[in-house]
Amino acid sequence: MMKLDINGAIHEVEADPSTPLLYVLRNDLEMNGAKFGCGLGQCGACTVMVDGKAVFSCLVPIMLVEGRKVKTVEGLGTIDDPAPMQIAFIEEQAAQCGYCIPGMMMRAQALLESRPDASDAEIRTALEPNLCRCGTHMRILRAVQRARELMKTAAAPAANGGKA
Amino acid sequence: MNASNFPAFSRRGFLFGSGALVVSFSIVPHVLAQEGEVQGATPAPAEPDLPGSLGDTPSLDAWIRIEADGGITVFTGKAELGQGTKTSLRQIAAEELEVEPAAINLITADTALTPNEGYTAGSQTIQNSGTAIRYAAAQVRQILLGQASERLGVPAEQLRAEGGRVLGPGGASLGYGELVAENLLHVNADPATVLKAPDTYRVIGKPFARVDIPAKVTGGEAYVQDMRLPDMVHARVVRPPSYTASLAELDEQSIEAMPGVLAVVRDGDFLAVVAEQEFQAVQAMRALAAAARWEERAALPDQQQLASFYESSATEVGSVSSVGGEAISGAKTIEAQFMRPYQMHGSIGPSAAVAMLEDDRMTIWTHTQGVYPDRGAIAQMLAMPAENVRCIHVEGSGCYGHNGADDAAADAALIARALPGRPVRVQWMREQEHLWEPYGPGMMMRTRATLDAGGKIVDWHYDLWSNTHSTRPGSAGSLIAGRLMGRHFPQDSATLRISPLGNGDRNAIPLYEIPNQRINWHFIPDMPVRVSALRGLGAYANVYSIESFMDELALEAGADPVEFRLRHMTDPRARKVMEVTADEFGWSSDPMPERRGRGFAFAKYKNHAAYLAIAIEMEVDADTGLLRVSHVVSAVDCGEAVAPDSIINQTEGGILQSLSWTLYEAVHFNDTRVTSSDWSAYPILRFSAVPDSIDVHVVDNPGTPYLGVAEAAQGPTAGALANAFRNATGKRIYDLPYTRERVRATLGV
Structure with missing residues (x-):
């Protein structure tokens, strides 16, 4: 046990x-x-x-x-109350088959929790170990960049509640 | 895109198609041949004059059911593969039914419930199923308006459908559910059905958030890999070390005694182990693999001599096109030879399936692209009547063609037969997917063309060498389990078949205006390396070759590559995507900085689907051989754009996947075994090589037929990359892929 x-x-x-x-x-x-x-x-x-x-x-x-x-990824948020990282991926429609996406999200989450101001280049470098075969990379990068902004403002409630 | 662009559908419970909904309807019982993708003769559609898949399945209630409570269910024989069609097909139905997309329950490929639309392949979901649903929905709306007209005594012209109701003068209102009597929709489609005019669209062409993404980003059940049925057990297969190996010796007793192991399944050369827990199955699989001794033989061609292997293996030559005169003379003639290696689908999630045998009925949950053909092959393999086998599509990892999905389904079924009453979940290991998926076939292309004094192509010769590009089911011999099991079903024999939409010869005919042309497919029937349909089939290598050669001809003619293409193109839609791409890219013939280059390419997929042009800017590091694509611009015209963001998503994906194929990918093998067994032996695109920008422009043509788009970028991307390299370095690489070693060798570093 x-x-x-x-x-x-x-x-x-x-x-x-x-x-x-x-x-x-x-x-x-x-x-x-x-x-x-x-x-x-x-x-x-x-x-x-x-x-x-x-x-x-x-x-x-x-x-x-x-x-x-x-x-x-289940610990970030739920389908009814998604976290900034999840909101960002939904808003950017950053998936095709989506199989690789939770792994992408968790690697990005780890980066942004330790480096909230990570640059676009640092995001790209951090995601290097993760493969996507559908070719959704551009959207994944955009989603993580959006998550970076959403996570910064997450403490202060936005006008729309930060929801998709 | 931001959130306000994507009003979300309401969320629905995930449906594994477990049979909660039981409906009866008429399905025309014949297996569809897919354009260019299936061996053998194509059966004629039941109603050839009807649009899309209605020709094969004309009854409206095979596509659309409306319950007494007004609930609307739409059925498609196509499967969601990550293209977003669970969303776009709802959009199409919602448009004509005058409801919101969220009001529609969509059932996808299931042999017990949906029409037989063959394979979800060839970029045809919107074209075939979407068109069928569109017409069926429009006709259903007109039937409902007619019913309401009778009921209310008001001419139909004074009625309108809105929000699931028919509304009339004086506040008259009848719900769809009130209007549907039994068998009302059990009528055949009417080819004269009038569709909504584009200027009245509420849903088509509008941005809708994909219905599947919220669950996928929050840990919801989304894939067949996520299925957990009561009493489910876990299985793993043990594959032979090479295609033709046979099992010589096996001591399975020690494996049967391992913790959690329920069974070792052995049938000829088919081996599997079943355990209560998944990791127990993995450990038992490893032990079983170690306990098996195989006899192998050297049966693979010499990878260093593939050109001569192709030439000596071709048994017949098919004429793809023969136009104009022979032996035309001109000012200048050039020739070239291009090679394409065997390449992988490389799904990120290895193939998986769940199967259960209960009361002589086999149910299989599978990410197959073709539930009906897969059912036929599995039924034959199990010697069961097809009606006792049900295949239900559940999403898997993206497939990009015929990967291991059908084989995993067959594995699950064969293993489940040994454990009646218990659902068996099989998932392949990474090396099993890499080594046993059917690869996109290796190909060789030879071109020779003649320019006249005015710089126009007057003569074109093109010869390609290739296997068939489809070994989809098919018979039980198309399944790995069927071939390995004691009955050893033979592999289906491949035959040369030239069809308008093409197979190995897909896009072998250039769309350009060339008065004299001879195009031949040198057909290779034997397939020592397992091959089948990979996104685009022959189009990838044919367009790569044609577009590379077009640039060589432009150089000979002293012309700008874009101008040279336009010089040979009269189709206004083709010209349009080329012009949009060139404009948006800022195309010019001005010299680039050293080691930087720009490249352009174009194709109309299958010469009848989407038009796509692309321009690429890249940088070459001669010392390392590293190529870096910085900017990509593409314009695509796929007719009426139903879901523009999905078109952009698919096109971006096609571009990046084709960059990966073109830069890195070749399956390696020795004389006995395939050796590309994981991602280190078969590297693919990673983030560091992703371009700085990819801009995709959708050229919309509302009211025109849907043209398939999902595979349109594969060939042009390779051509544009090749031409950008040529532009940057003054040298051309003819053999794919553009590995660092090949780049350095070409540049003499």
Whole structure:
């Protein structure tokens, strides 16, 4: 039995300690956000945040995340109350098939939480580990730039409530 | 785009098509052949004069049902592949039915519920299904107005449909649900149906937020990979190390004893393991792979000698076009040879499926592009009647053509047969997708053309060597599981077939005005490397070759490349996209700074779908061989633009994907095995190589037929990149891809 802090809630999971975090998120905890892409840390579809840093959840066994804070796309906001990063991707219509998008969002979230004023070039560099095959890159970059602005104003309620 | 541009649809519960809605309707029971994509003869449509897919499925209630409570359900045989068609098809129906798109429940490809529209392929969803739904919806509205007219005793001209009701003089109002009697819509489509005029559109051409994006960015169930059915178990397959390997020895007992393992499924050379937990299945798969000994043989061609392999393997020559005289003389003749390697679909999410056998009925949830053909092949593989097999489309990762989807569905079905009553979820591993998906075929193109003294092309010879570009189901032998299992269904044999829309010969005929031309497909029937449809089929390499060669001819003629193309083009829509692209790009023939270049290209996809022109500016670092595309401008005309932002999204995506193919991509193999087993062995575009800007301009033509757009950018992008490199360096690269090694070798670094 291991205790995992996922999106601020403690979950007790029965899985073998060597199980990659991705499988526990998707199966034991029935969360869809992190995706299996390669299992090799080459594509970033599985990206989540651990203690504020973007990691490949397909590579990290759960025994290494006990006592750490894991954040997934589900922890940003909900479909009814989306977070700035999610609002930005909806507003920019930044998806085609969308399979890579939650991984993109979590890597961008990790960047902007640590560097709220990250430049456009830094955003591009930060996203380098993540692959998109549909060719949605231009929109993903625009969405992260928009999220950067939305996150700055998130504390001060905007006239429209910051919602899409 | 900002939020105010995208009024969102109301959210709907995610529907796995689990059978909550049961309706009966008439479907014409024949499998559609897809233009140029399916082997064999094309059955004639039931009603050839009807527009779009109505020709195959003419009954209105196969497309649109209205319940007594006014609920509207629209059915399409096409699948959402990430193009946004779950949204744009709702827009089309909503326009003619005079309701909001959010009022429409849309059911996509499901063999128990929807029309058979063959494959979701060839950029034809809006063209075929959209057109059918448009006409059906318009006719349904007219039927409802007629019913209301009778009911109210008021001429139909005095009635109007609005918001799901028919409104008349003096406040008269009847809901659609009140007007539909049983079988009211069980009538055939009328080809004389009048559509709404473009100046009355409320929905078509207007920006609507895609219905699927909110769930996809918040962790909602969106993909077949996300399905969790009660009592579901997890399976993994173990593939042979090479296409023709056979299983020589296996000790499965130790694997059966592993934690959570429920079964090892072995059928001939087909191997799979089933476990309670997914990671248990992965671990058991690894153990099973280690426990298996395969006998392999060297059956692949020499990758360094593909040109001679293609030439010696071609068994017949098909004439794609033969116009005008032979052996025309002119002022100058040039020739060239181009090569395209085998290239991958490379879906980010490996193929997956869920299947369940219950009471002799097999249900399969799959991201296939063709639920009906896939059902036929799987039914044959399982020796089950097709009516006992149901294939339900659920979205997967983007496919860009025939990837592993059908095969994963077959794997799931074959494994589920061993565990009746339990839903079986199969997901491929990365190396299985990379090694076993059918690749876009390698091709060779040879061109020879003659210019007259005035700088016009007077003679054109074009020869291409290629396999078929479709091995889609098909028979059970089109499925990996069908081939590997003990019955060893044989692969469907490929035949040369020249069709107007093309296959390997897609876009082999230049749209330019050339009086004398000979175009031939040297057909290669044997397929030692597994191949099938990859976005654009032959169009990618043919347009790359033609557009590269057009620039060489322009140089010989001393002409600007854009002017040279316009000189040979009379089609006003083609000219328009070229002119818009050149204007927006700021095209000129002025010299560029050293190692910078600009390139231009054009094609009308399939010579009958969207018109697309593109201009690219790039920089070449001769020392590293690194190419960096900085700016891209494109103009596209796909007829009436239903969802302009989706057209831009698809076109941007096509440009970036084609840049990736063109810059980096080639499947590698030795004499026995494919070796491109992951993203390090088969690199694709990453953010550092993404251009600074891509501007896509939609040239809208309201009221004109829909022209498919999703694949239109693949060929022109490669041509423009090639021409920009030529412009920057004075050298041309003929063989794809433009790897750093090839760039350095070409520049003599």
